[in-house]
Amino acid sequence: MDKHNQALDTATSDASVRSRTEPSASQGEAWTLSRRRSRVVSSFFSSPANKAGLVIIALFVLAAIFPVRWLPHNPTIVNPGLRHTPVFERDSEGALYLIGTDHLGRDMFSRLIYSARYTLAVMVCSVFVATVTGVMAGLMSGFYGGFQDSLISRLVDIQLAFPIVLLAILVLAIMGPGFINLVVILGLSDWARYTRVVRSATLSVKACDYIEAARAVGVSDTHILLKHVLPNVASPILILATLAMARVLLAESALSFLGLGIAPPASTWGGMIGDGRNYLFEAWWSSALPGLAISVTVLAINFVGDGLRDALDPQMERQRTAE
Amino acid sequence: MTRYIINRILQTIPTLFGISIISFALLRLTGDPAVLVLGLMASEESLEEYRQEHGLTDPVMEQYFNWIGDIFRGDFGDSLRYHEPIVKLLRERLPATMELGLTALTLAIVIGVPVGVFSAVRWNTGWDIIIRTVVLFGQATPGFYLGLLLILTFSVGLRLLPTGGRGGFSHLIMPAVALSTFMVALIVRFTRSALLDVLRQDYIRTARAKGLAERYVVYRHAMKNALIPLITILGMQVSILFSGAVITETIFSWPGVGRFAVQAIHARDFPVVQIMILFMASVIVFLNLIVDITYAYLDPRIRFN
Numbered sequence: 001m002d003k004h005n006q007a008l009d010t011a012t013s014d015a016s017v018r019s020r021t022e023p024s025a026s027q028g029e030a031w032t033l034s035r036r037r038s039r040v041v042s043s044f045f046s047s048p049a050n051k052a053g054l055v056i057i058a059l060f061v062l063a064a065i066f067p068v069r070w071l072p073h074n075p076t077i078v079n080p081g082l083r084h085t086p087v088f089e090r091d092s093e094g095a096l097y098l099i100g101t102d103h104l105g106r107d108m109f110s111r112l113i114y115s116a117r118y119t120l121a122v123m124v125c126s127v128f129v130a131t132v133t134g135v136m137a138g139l140m141s142g143f144y145g146g147f148q149d150s151l152i153s154r155l156v157d158i159q160l161a162f163p164i165v166l167l168a169i170l171v172l173a174i175m176g177p178g179f180i181n182l183v184v185i186l187g188l189s190d191w192a193r194y195t196r197v198v199r200s201a202t203l204s205v206k207a208c209d210y211i212e213a214a215r216a217v218g219v220s221d222t223h224i225l226l227k228h229v230l231p232n233v234a235s236p237i238l239i240l241a242t243l244a245m246a247r248v249l250l251a252e253s254a255l256s257f258l259g260l261g262i263a264p265p266a267s268t269w270g271g272m273i274g275d276g277r278n279y280l281f282e283a284w285w286s287s288a289l290p291g292l293a294i295s296v297t298v299l300a301i302n303f304v305g306d307g308l309r310d311a312l313d314p315q316m317e318r319q320r321t322a323e
Numbered sequence: 324m325t326r327y328i329i330n331r332i333l334q335t336i337p338t339l340f341g342i343s344i345i346s347f348a349l350l351r352l353t354g355d356p357a358v359l360v361l362g363l364m365a366s367e368e369s370l371e372e373y374r375q376e377h378g379l380t381d382p383v384m385e386q387y388f389n390w391i392g393d394i395f396r397g398d399f400g401d402s403l404r405y406h407e408p409i410v411k412l413l414r415e416r417l418p419a420t421m422e423l424g425l426t427a428l429t430l431a432i433v434i435g436v437p438v439g440v441f442s443a444v445r446w447n448t449g450w451d452i453i454i455r456t457v458v459l460f461g462q463a464t465p466g467f468y469l470g471l472l473l474i475l476t477f478s479v480g481l482r483l484l485p486t487g488g489r490g491g492f493s494h495l496i497m498p499a500v501a502l503s504t505f506m507v508a509l510i511v512r513f514t515r516s517a518l519l520d521v522l523r524q525d526y527i528r529t530a531r532a533k534g535l536a537e538r539y540v541v542y543r544h545a546m547k548n549a550l551i552p553l554i555t556i557l558g559m560q561v562s563i564l565f566s567g568a569v570i571t572e573t574i575f576s577w578p579g580v581g582r583f584a585v586q587a588i589h590a591r592d593f594p595v596v597q598i599m600i601l602f603m604a605s606v607i608v609f610l611n612l613i614v615d616i617t618y619a620y621l622d623p624r625i626r627f628n
Contacts, residue, residue: 157608161342161604162345163569163603163607164566165569166569166600169569170593174352246463253468254466254467254570257465257467258570258573273471280475284475288475291471295464295468298462298463299459299463302462302463
């Protein structure tokens with residue numbers, strides 16, 4: 001564990017130099033760790049794009065947990081009389097429809113917020129499935145090598161070769177759309193990236209002396225993998241998982257757009273675009289605005305993901321100082 | 324080099340094998356083919372007769388190998404919906420997809436590479452920042468959403484372009500732009516960072532130190548090495564292109580294989596989808612094989628790793 005922090009710090013230039021000159025070993029390590037942490041945090045927050053990204057993601061999460069009864073209108077009640085009310089328009093009772101209504105007369109603004117929870121839930125669960133599957137496969141593949149490694153590497157190749165959208169459409173068409181099915185297919189279409197990264201990181205960690213030492217004193221493989229190898233690959237996993245959120249959100253919105261998303265009246269933003277798609281001529285807002293929400297969210301996630309990579313990845317850091 | 328090529332080709336065999344197994348399994352998961360063909364109202368005798376006739380009572384392994392054997396003989400089966408050979412149906416629709424895909428790919432390269440180079444050469448100037456911002460938006464916009472926005476603007480609003488269908492240039496322009504945007508963004512980002520990486524290397528400093536013109540340094544010395552990694556993302560591009568084509572063709576009613584696949588899925592015409600997945604995945608595997616071999620040829624370090 002200590003060694004791992006040191007190894008990371010060696011890459012992050014000056015901190016490691018100072019830790020070596022530090023008189024007390026235990027003090028020095030704690031000091032280095034906290035310094036590294038504050039360096040990462042301050043480097044992350046030095047970029048306005050990262051801050052803006054975090055604010056947008058916070059708004060997204062807030063929308064997702066926002067109580068339904070506090071919304072200006074009920075997002076699921078169908079009201080044919082108000083069908084395609086334009087943006088900023090009021091109904092006969094004076095209630096405002098900030099961004100209009102959809103083809104069933106439901107308030108778009110309330111629906112947009114109401115859909116955020118499903119959008120977020122599908123996204124987070126899918127990335128969780130992908131991360132757990134991918135990391136486990138990567139650890140096994142890199143640590144044990146041999147037959148398991150070849151088998152997993154071939155599976156990675158197969159996964160990367162499959163036209164994901166088509167496969168997802170087919171699987172959802174067979175199994176039927178729904179939350180669980182959507183999460184499983186999105187998760188299983190994205191695990192291979194983690195496996196590749198974790199495998200190569202595991203290979204390099206495995207060669208370190210302290211792994212040998214841990215084995216020599218009889219530490220179990222599971223313990224070594226979870227306590228010694230996994231922390232070393234935590235940064236790339238975090239970066240990959242953040243960027244995967246954006247990718248999964250895009251893939252989910254495409255599937256929901258095609259009508260293979262979660263069951264109505266619940267919906268995700270992609271599903272809302274799909275609903276509005278047939279009414280482009282009458283009500284541009286019903287498909288254009290949910291799409292804007294997707295774009296802005298994906299943009300924010302990408303900002304944060306890139307920011308995390310710059311702050312956590314020593315190699316990138318060195319490049320920046322070289323510039 | 325020969326050794327590397329042989330190794331690399333041998334690697335694709337298990338991959339293709341796995342892909343064929345998954346494609347086969349997917350079709351079996353869709354239920355009893357006899358019921359799919361004859362319908363739910365068919366009598367048990369006629370179902371049984373169909374199963375006997377088509378070898379569906381054989382062991383699964385045998386069915387799989389028969390299926391693979393048929394494919395190697397060029398018999399890809401019939402569509403349940405059209406009662407015609409799948410190959411014929413796909414062949415009719417492939418030109419439309421090729422037209423759209425190649426236009427999008429060309430657009431992506433013709434726009435993406437120069438813009439990426441420009442952005443790298445003007446590193447950290449106003450131009451670079453503008454380009455990077457636009458690229459980030461391009462990567463954040465789903466292709467189908469961009470397609471809808473284009474339709475809203477140019478068909479609904481300005482009434483300049485048709486909303487869909489295949490015809491002349493005016494039909495092609497919107498789907499091609501919608502399909503290529505994500506790739507353009509990817510290529511700009513990739514070219515920019517590859518060129519920046521190369522421009523930081525010692526031999527570039529040497530070239531500058533000996534007084535070569537900056538133009539010469541960038542285009543003669545740096546570009547050669549920066550463009551090599553670009554080949555690797557071409558394999559990725561094709562995968563994006565296939566997935567994108569499915570969605571884009573659906574939005575713009577483009578009569579290609581992607582839209583055909585979506586229609587086939589909705590019509591529960593699963594043998595068609597099975598062959599399409601097998602076809603697309605094999606194309607991606609072969610392209611990646613070619614990309615890797617080209618890459619190893621251009622960059623000898625790869626071969627010895």
